[in-house]
Amino acid sequence: MKNKAEIGITGGIASGKSTASRYLQQQYNLILCDADIYAREAVEPGSEIWQTICDRYGSQISLPNGQLNRPKLGEIIFSNSQEREWLEGQIHPYVGDRFQGILDRASPTHRLVFSIPLLFEAKMTNLVQEVWVVYCLPQQQRERLMKRNNLSEEEAEARISSQMPLEQKCEKADRILDNSSTEADLLIQIDEAMASISL
Numbered sequence: 001m002k003n004k005a006e007i008g009i010t011g012g013i014a015s016g017k018s019t020a021s022r023y024l025q026q027q028y029n030l031i032l033c034d035a036d037i038y039a040r041e042a043v044e045p046g047s048e049i050w051q052t053i054c055d056r057y058g059s060q061i062s063l064p065n066g067q068l069n070r071p072k073l074g075e076i077i078f079s080n081s082q083e084r085e086w087l088e089g090q091i092h093p094y095v096g097d098r099f100q101g102i103l104d105r106a107s108p109t110h111r112l113v114f115s116i117p118l119l120f121e122a123k124m125t126n127l128v129q130e131v132w133v134v135y136c137l138p139q140q141q142r143e144r145l146m147k148r149n150n151l152s153e154e155e156a157e158a159r160i161s162s163q164m165p166l167e168q169k170c171e172k173a174d175r176i177l178d179n180s181s182t183e184a185d186l187l188i189q190i191d192e193a194m195a196s197i198s199l
């Protein structure tokens with residue numbers, strides 16, 4: 001059993017968390033545990049949370065194969081903060097329990113990195129020893145998100161503004177990774193960080 005993961009990676013949507021955490025997994029053999037995966041697991045067809053969501057939003061929210069219509073759910077929750085908080089209230093306890101279960105089962109020799117987009121918002125800082133925030137400039141974040149998810153400027157802005165401002169996350173960070181230059185530059189900063197904490 002472990003009390004905490006060595007590193008918690010957070011940041012803004014599309015700021016570069018996956019890029020950073022994948023590198024820690026591949027280059028440094030840390031075991032990567034990703035909140036987005038657990039949030040998807042929580043709403044697998046047939047689960048209790050899936051049923052609760054279907055009951056609330058009706059047939060518009062599921063696809064013919066039973067999976068949730070994620071773009072539709074995104075439209076609903078990113079344009080209405082009450083609905084977003086309701087959905088988070090369903091999913092975050094499941095995600096928190098999932099991380100706790102991993103700590104309970106981990107051997108002290110395992111080195112873990114938890115990637116948690118809403119680490120501060122969902123009050124999950126107690127799960128990790130150090131919080132690393134991946135930062136990029138607001139305009140880059142918007143452009144990367146629009147490009148990757150094929151969103152309009154307005155849709156991208158709604159998603160970004162539903163999270164704690166990235167500047168505020170940086171103030172709470174133990175370490176800031178600046179991803180406003182190239183991806184290669186981000187990886188160099190990770191190498192420097194890893195050298196200084198000798199994991």
Ligand SMILES: CC(C)(COP(=O)(O)OP(=O)(O)OC[C@H]1O[C@@H](n2cnc3c(N)ncnc32)[C@H](O)[C@@H]1O)[C@@H](O)C(=O)NCCC(=O)NCCS
Binds near residue numbers: 012035071087117
């Ligand atoms: C709204 C949903 C269905 C949209 O799904 P979609 O496949 O388009 O996006 P995906 O799940 O890959 O999330 C992409 C990114 O959006 C951001 N994001 C997700 N949920 C939220 C949220 N509630 N508030 C702010 N940002 C969020 C995160 O940075 C995440 O990495 C989905 O994001 C969801 O179920 N969100 C609620 C669960 C949650 O809070 N997840 C974050 C785990 S800490």
Ligand SMILES: Nc1ncnc2c1ncn2[C@@H]1O[C@H](COP(=O)(O)OP(=O)(O)OP(=O)(O)O)[C@@H](O)[C@H]1O
Binds near residue numbers: 016117148180
């Ligand atoms: N330094 C960079 N320069 C240009 N594009 C980048 C850079 N770093 C990441 N990207 C691109 O930006 C997008 C977001 O990166 P990534 O998926 O790592 O972010 P994320 O924080 O994990 O996103 P999400 O919150 O949506 O899960 C990806 O398409 C990625 O290829």
